[in-house]
Amino acid sequence: MDSRIVLPSHLPIKDPEEQKHKKDGGNRKPLQEIGNMVNFHNVPIIKSLGALSLVPDGGVADKKMKEEELVKEPEARAQKKVTYNPNPETVIIIISSDEEEEADDKRQMKKKRVLSGKKTSRKKKYSLTSVLTARSKAACGLATRPREQVVNIDAADADNELAVVEYVEEIYKFYRTTEDEYRVFDYMPLQSHINEKMRMILIDWLVEVHNKFELLPETLYLTIDLVDRYLSTKIVSRKELQLVGISSMLLACKYEEIWAPEVNDFMSISDNAYTHKQILAMEKEILLKLEWNLTVATPYVFLVRFIKATVPTDKEMEHMAFYLAENGLMQYQLVVSYCPSLIAAASVYAALHYLGRTPVWTDTLKHYTDYSEEQLKECAKMLIKFQMTAKENKMKGVLRKFSSSDRGAVALLPPAMHLNEQ
The missing domain is CATH 1.10.472.10 (Cyclin-like)
Structure with missing residues (x-):
């Protein structure tokens, strides 16, 4: 006759070691409900926690002791009022390697640093292209050259109502968009x-x-x-x-x-x-x-703006720029070949070259003129060429005007730096 005790099917048999973990865990929710993944080291994958196999018989005394413990176990569970799921669900535990755990820890630490605003201690990696570019700049002396700041040329006119500094930029944007019209x-x-x-x-x-x-x-x-x-x-x-x-x-x-x-x-x-x-x-x-269209963007409106951007400005350079511009407006080919803003910018660029000013074309001038040196060189060479031949020309109205002392006699000045030599 079989003397083994038959347990109810709805109560799964638990190992004592598992009971210890159950006791320490308290009333924590099952892993599947909270969606956590538990990492164990060198533990085989357990597909079901609903039942464990019994230890083989090791003697009559041990067998009776096991039976008594199994009988007392349901009574102890009833006293603790612990409810069990009659249909235990299968929980799969994913075990990751040590390398994966270390990578996950690094990601969590990086996320904490970003949220806390702290800088990471990871070394910055450089590509081969960035390294070669940096070495080229260092060889040319560009790496040690301080970066030039764009000067706010309207800051000094903040209290001048006639300067309309609040919307002077919009005015000149309108001039640039309508000058081709x-x-x-x-x-x-x-x-x-x-x-x-x-x-x-x-x-x-x-x-x-x-x-x-x-x-x-x-x-x-x-x-x-x-x-x-x-x-x-x-x-x-x-x-x-x-x-x-x-x-x-x-x-x-x-x-x-x-x-x-x-x-x-x-x-x-x-x-x-x-x-x-x-x-x-x-x-x-x-x-x-002309359909009464008199409000147009002439080279003059750009000249006064671009001369102001030659920080610091001086009267000699201003007179030279106006002299080159007016002398150039006499030339039909220059007027029909270039727009007013480019003629004005090239006049300032040629004047700076002619007088030997350095640096010739600053970041401030690039910002306010929206022209680079390469875009201005051709027109500037034409302006200086016209100025060099003005003395040989029979039309001397502009030459006499800028040979007077009230305009600095800039028409009589020898060139300090010829643009064609650049």
Whole structure:
């Protein structure tokens, strides 16, 4: 007769060692409920914790002792009021290697450092390209060169309401986006009665008239712009060319000057070659052809901004930049080849070269002009070439203007550094 005690099927048999762990764990939730993974070292994978095999019989005394312990075990469980799941679920424990545990610990430590704001002690790794680049810069002396800071050229005008520092950047962004809209194209092939030389003679004469009337520099640049834009819309005879220049300057004076010269003054300066009625009629025709668009971005508006960016500024450099720009505006090919902002930037760049200023093109100038040295060199070489041949030219209006002492006599200065030698 079999004397072994039969236990209820709904109560799984537990090993004493497991009971000890159960007692130490208290009322902790099963691993599957909290979703944790427990790491054990050198422990075989246990697919089920619901049942364990019994130890083989080792004698009658041991067998009776085992039976008594098994009988007392349900009573002890009932006193502790521990409930068991009648259908124990299978729990799989994933055991990772020592290397995986070490990598996981490093990731957790790195995450804690990031959350706490502490810097990691891991050494920074460099690629081969970065190492070679750093060595090249060190060999060229670029690594030790301090990085240049862009100067805020509007900081000194914070209290000047006329400087409108709050939106001066937006104004010049608008100038840059609209300068191509009114840019002059190559119109000379359409003109059958005038040529580039006649235009140069007219501009040289207008410079002298502008200087005699002591007008604002804005007036001269707007006058030249009105002349070119009108000539690009209509064929003009040789006799009417001077009339176009007079009427354009009259319009520019009304737009820019506080006290504009009268029509009689222009009649007198032109030796009464045109009547009062002819001047007003041409003025009206110019406005109609240009659709009353007088607010345009001329090289002057960019010149004053770019000269301001040559920190520190000086009068000699300022006069030289204006001299190169006005001398260049007499040249038809330069006007139709480059936009106003590039002509202004190239004038400043050529003036710095001509006077031997160093550094020639700073980060501040790059920032405010939005031009690099390579973009300006071709135009700057043309400006210096025109300046070098100005003394040999018969049109000396600009040369006389900038040979005076009130403009630093910059037209008479020898070049300190020739741009073609760069």
